[in-house]
Amino acid sequence: MRAEVPVVLLAGLALLVAGPGARAQESASLPEIDEARFLAEQAALPYLGGSDPFVLRESGWSGRLSPGGEKLIQVQLFRRNEYRFWFALPNRQAVASVNIYNGEGELIETETVWYAGKHVVGTAIRPGATGIHYVRIAITRKSEQPEDWSVIYAYR
């Protein structure tokens, strides 16, 4: 099976390899990069290839979040599928937290993976039932001002 790595993601990867200086130089001719979304996609990248890849949705969520604050994202999940979510903050000093709740608001125990510090975090779930679930995101510490954030997800 052909690996499914979005071209846009690979282009962004090349930009990062070139370093921040190159980003600034190229900014006049390239579209502005959503850094939070980009970091989330970087974390997702290893899961999008191989023999049983996850499929990354183009849609996602983003916004600004105050330190100590939390938000809930409603998302319809389907039993028998497996989902991965990634939550990213550009501030490398921040600590990102993500949890998943079922439609009744009950916490589902999931494994959490932090990437490159703790400002990018991922989690996975195989829903026990089809229906609305809640993804809770929070900044837990080391942030003094509101942060841009991005959440993306993939399924298989």
Added chain:
Amino acid sequence: MKWLVILGGVAMGSGSVGLAQDDPPAKLDLQSSAHLIVSETVIPIPLEIFRSLDKLGQQDWGRRVEKREIELDTNRSRSALLFGLVVSDGFIAVQAKDGEAVKRIGREVMRLARVLGVAGTVEGHANAIIMQAEKGEWNEVRLELDRTRQTVLDSMLSMRDDDLASLVSLGGWLGGTRALAAVLDENYSPEGSDLLNQPDLVRQLREEFTTLPEDLKEGAVFARVGQTLDDLESLMKSGNTGAISESNVREIASATDELVVAIYNES
């Protein structure tokens, strides 16, 4: 240098694993206004749902690919609904690996994009859909369809056409649900029927639809959209097992099919 460190750590998937986080509450009080719920709704694409159904056994998706003549008019709201429907037809054609249907749908996507004023942003995707369908690169076609859908939504939001974007999403959901319900109706199983357990999602769609300006809901078909969403919300409520009854699946299949036909035929 920091960028390279991040790149290495993330790209190699070398995350650290743990269970402890910020001591999240064991139970959310979903009625509490203290919880800030993100307003954006991400609608599941048909393939996300079909993936789950196929795990119960291969389905004959080819029977769900339909060739329809689209007569366009000046009603942009209907065109937005049609755009969503056509993209969902594309996902069904991908599932059925029907190259001719995908190519035809790629051309329809372009035609609708022109009517909606987003042709410039969609053209590359539409061409890629057609090219990849010729090569039988189904994963690429699927990705391009999702990108097309998202590009149109982003373009509409940037043009402050949020309301039309809602109708594109609604059309896409409707098309996928119609196909899903038809498959389940033909080959009912309680286990598969739980995929139609979507009353909360339907409620969100209905609430968005209800708040659209009245001038965007002109035409008989839009009254029908509101009524059908009302009906679907109650039909999609499941019992304790999560399953939807066979009779409800049949009604869902019938209601969504009639609405889709009405949208295609109204001009």
